[in-house]
Amino acid sequence: xxxxxxxxxxxxxxxxxxxxxxxxxxxxxxxxxxxxxxxxxxxxxxxxxxxxxxxxxxxxxxxxxxxxxxxxxxxxxxxxxxxxxxxxxxxxxxxxxxxxxxxxxxxxxxxxxxxxxxxxxxxxxxxxxx
Numbered sequence: 001x002x003x004x005x006x007x008x009x010x011x012x013x014x015x016x017x018x019x020x021x022x023x024x025x026x027x028x029x030x031x032x033x034x035x036x037x038x039x040x041x042x043x044x045x046x047x048x049x050x051x052x053x054x055x056x057x058x059x060x061x062x063x064x065x066x067x068x069x070x071x072x073x074x075x076x077x078x079x080x081x082x083x084x085x086x087x088x089x090x091x092x093x094x095x096x097x098x099x100x101x102x103x104x105x106x107x108x109x110x111x112x113x114x115x116x117x118x119x120x121x122x123x124x125x126x127x128x129x130x
Contacts, residue, residue: 011060070119086127
């Protein structure tokens with residue numbers, strides 16, 4: 001029986017550029033970075049060391065993959081990240097140049113705000129009601 005999600009794929013134009021965005025702007029850590037062959041460099045990032053789900057950054061190679069860069073979920077939010085203090089996180093990320101679609105506001109179950117990654121994928125910050 002399936003127990004949980006452990007990894008998702010995110011297509012990017014440039015793996016080093018994406019790694020810099022996720023680690024330097026969002027404060028993620030590199031969970032794994034290993035070269036298995038000339039054609040396969042495995043790179044995962046996550047918000048914290050103990051995060052259950054990691055994001056594998058995969059450089060788009062085929063035309064089909066390149067078309068997905070920046071629109072992994074079309075116009076919908078691709079990933080949502082839980083935070084303890086949405087206003088503090090929002091201010092910190094905004095100061096680092098992260099592009100937000102407005103300010104944190106009340107949403108079902110808490111507060112949320114949408115932002116985008118360096119390619120335009122929509123991502124959300126979410127703080128649950130306590």
